Amino acid sequence: MLGKRPMQDMFDIQNRVARLRDNINYHNHRYHVLDAPEISDGEYDLLMQELQALEKDHPEFVIPDSPARRVGAAPLEAFGSVEHEVPMLSLGNVFDHDGLLAWHKRVVGLLEGAPTDFVCEHKMDGLAVSLLYENTRFIRGATRGNGLRGEDITQNLKTISSIPLLLPKDAPDRLEVRGEVYISRVGFAKLNDDRAKAEQPLFANPRNAAAGSLRQLDSRVTAKRPLDICVYFGRGQLPAVHWETLQYLKSMGFKINPHSSLISNISEAQDYYNRWLEQREDIEYEADGIVIKVNSTSLQQRLGSVGREPRWAIAFKFPPIQATTRLLDIDIQVGRTGSLNPIAVLEPVSVGGVVIKSAALHNQDDIARKDIRIGDIVVVQRAGDVIPQIVAPVTSKRTGAESVFKMPEHCPVCDSAVIRSEDEAMSRCLNANCPAQGYELLKHxxxxxxxxxxxxxxxxxxALFETELVRDVADLYYLTEEQLSGVERLAEKSIANALASIEKSKERPFASVLFALGIRHVGEETADVLVKTFGNIDGIIAASEDELLAIDSIGPKIADSMVSFFMQDDNLMMIERLRQAGVKMESDAGQQGDLPLTGQEYVLTGRLEMFARKDAQVRLKKLGASTGSSVTQKTNYLVAGADPGSKLAKAQKLGIEVLSEDDLLRILNRYE
Ligand SMILES: [Zn+2]
Known part of the structure; x- marks a missing residue:
């Protein structure tokens, strides 16, 4: 038995490393790609620190694509991708004075006593971008992406008025400037205010709002968002020290951070940190720490970087804002898609000036992992987030009266059995007629x-839901004035108003209708792509999982959720009733037949060298063509690859035009 222990321990460590990686990858994606983080930055940092420590102690478990060795997430596929000429590194972090001193000691050691001063800056909580200028013109802007490649967001960046589009004549021929795009506290409050009035979902925090705004495919939307930028880096013919580079960039018309400070020794960095930590809530934007940089550019180059982090700069993070309170209960909210969401009910407590009464708990696993029990005193945290998090229970304050939370086995709203699938941590009510879901869907x-x-x-x-006048959204279109007048306290004018706006919604484009159906994971962008690809609801309903997966921006999650949505009779019936009521179920482009290949049927056969077959089919469909699996009288063109077989013979017999792969490529290139 004793002999087995070390093996078991190693096994446990390997497991832990694998779980940490999965976890970090998951949260990375939520944060960088979806802009919808589930955990605070502080919690994320803890996961990353643990992984880094384990990988350092156990190099045998290190894999090349471990999240500890990369800088963020892959770019979204909707924007063009840009390779950074010089990688955009991310900063190493320290969390206390000792960490800062250790960093300083390392720098001094590597510089062998060469004297240096430092620049202190705020670590603004926004999005890093690169701006490229040639012959004084702004020619390209990109996100950091994974540090090596980012997304081309030039059009969106051009909408930010603090980014100069033209530099003075004496600017360097070629200049790259980097900075942080952010939304101020005031701008954020107003933005969310407007969204609340428009009954749009609110942004969780300014960083997410900034990221979401920068990633809009429609730059007119971006232009309406209160985005701003402070630049902190330049590359080109520039002064030899960072501080002067900042002043120079300012003279070129860039906005630099007014709170930056030139210091001559490291103890002043600690003062700078203390001063701003005290005033952090008063800064006009959110900052999650300070950054200390070696001032001399040549010394920066001598120090270089290690892995993903430069040695010449370090982020000194502010502690998250925390408080303790009692967890009174755990409520369950049933979401529009049937997910059972546990919500912590807290004894009201003030955290950084905001009274917190509830916090998100995510799922059963999360609650179990943190060992949070009902009745516990818990540490609550707001770290740049508006949505508060429970960090941990204070186990020393337990009395024994606390109870372990268990996810209910029946939906608290409709009492149907709750299912928890193996690949996700969420429990779900699968009853399509569950009123909670119906009501949530109606609101959506x-x-x-x-x-x-x-x-x-x-x-x-x-009210419509409670009176059962509307059981699913299609019922809306069959409401009568008489029925509405039966709803309590509804004025005549409101009735007319409701009916008129229901009628008007029949003009909504098909993509909005598809989004409105509330299919899990199908957001506005996905709905757009689907409409462009298939043109109408029948095509979308008929699409196989493979056909869906052949579309660039659609992954297994979306495909899976769509297929199961359209498998349910209730949903198909609802769609049919919507269609009969006059709601648009095809794109206007499809109706007018103005796609270049509308009305043409293509059949593909044989081995294609230049395309994956699914790919070619999707591209043809995007242009309005239909694709058949067998050659019939209706077929217009047969595309024959190598070893075409019987379809070629049949096409020749029917006199159908046969195209080569080259022909197909020419057609696609002409119209795409
Ligand atoms: Zn239910």
Missing amino acids: FVSRNAMDIRGIGKSLAQ
Whole structure:
């Protein structure tokens, strides 16, 4: 038995490393790609520190694509991708004075006593971008992406008025400037205010709002967002020290951070940190720490970088804002898609000036991992986030009266059995008629980006549901004045208003309708792509999982969720009733037949060298063509690859035009 122990321990460590990586990758994706983090930055840092420590002690478990060795997440596929001429590194972190001193000691050691001063800056909580200028013109802007490649967001960056589009004549021929795009506290409050009024979902924090705004495919949307930038880096013919580079960039018309400070020794960095930590809530934007940089550019070059981090700069993070309070209970909210979401009910407590009464708990695993029990005193944290998190229970304060939370086995709203699938931590109510889901779906359906039915606000939606006048969203289109007048306290004018806006929603484009259906994982962008690819609801319903996966931006999660949505009779019936009511179920482009290949049927056969077959089919469909699997009288063209077999013979017999792969490529290139 004793002999087996060390093996078991190693096994445990290997498991832990693998779990940490999965976890970090997951949260990385939530943060960088989806802009919807589930955990605070502080919690994320803890995971990363643990992984880094384990990988350092156990190099045998290190793999090349471990998240500890890369800088963020892959770019979204919707934007063009840009290779950074010089990688955009991310900063190493320290969390206390000792960490800062250790960094300083290392720098001094590597410089062998060469004297240096430092620049202290705020670590602004925004999004790093690169701006490229040639012959004084702004020619390209990109996100950091994974540090090596980012997304081309030139059009969106051009909408930020603090980014100069033209530099003075004496600017370097070629200049790269980097900075942080952010939204101020005031701008953020106003943005969310406007969204609340429009019944749009609120942004969790300014960073997410900034990231979401920069990633808009439609730059007109970006232009309406209160984005700003402070630059902190330049590459080109520039002064030999960082501090002067900043002043020079300022003279070129760039906005630099007014709170930066030139210091001559490291103890002043600690003072700078203390001063701003005290005032952090008063800064006009959110900052999660300070950055200390070696001032001399030649010394920076001598120090170089190690892995993903430069040696010449370090981030000194502010502690998250925390408080302790009692966890009174755990409530379950049933989401629109049937997910059972545990919500912590807290004894009200003030955290950094905001009274917190509830916190998100994510899922059963999360609660179990943190060992949070009902009745516990818990540490609550707001770290740049508006949504508070429970960090940990204070186990020393347990009395024994606490109870372990268990996810209910039945939906708290409709009492149907709850299912928890193996690949996700969420429990779900699968009852399509569950009122909670119906009500949530109704709210989503009428919202501005979906069907935009403004005559139906939250309270009317609730009333319609409770009176069972609307059981699914299709019922909306069959409401009568008489039925509505039976709803309590509804004025005549409101009735007319509701009916008029329901009628008007029939003009909403098909992509909005598809989004409004509330299919899990199908957001506005995905709905757009689907409409462009398939043109109408029948094509989308008929699409196989493989066909869906052949589309660039659609992964297994979306494909899976779509296929199971359209497998349910209730959903198909609802769609049919919507269609009969006059709701758009095809794109206007499809109706007008103005796609270049509309009405043409292509059949592909044989081995294609230049395309994956699914790919070619999807591209043809995007241009309006249909693709068949066998040659019939209806077939217009047969595309024959190598070893075409019987279809070629049949096409020749029917006199159908046969195309080569080259021909197909020419057609696609002509119209795409
Ligand atoms: Zn239910």
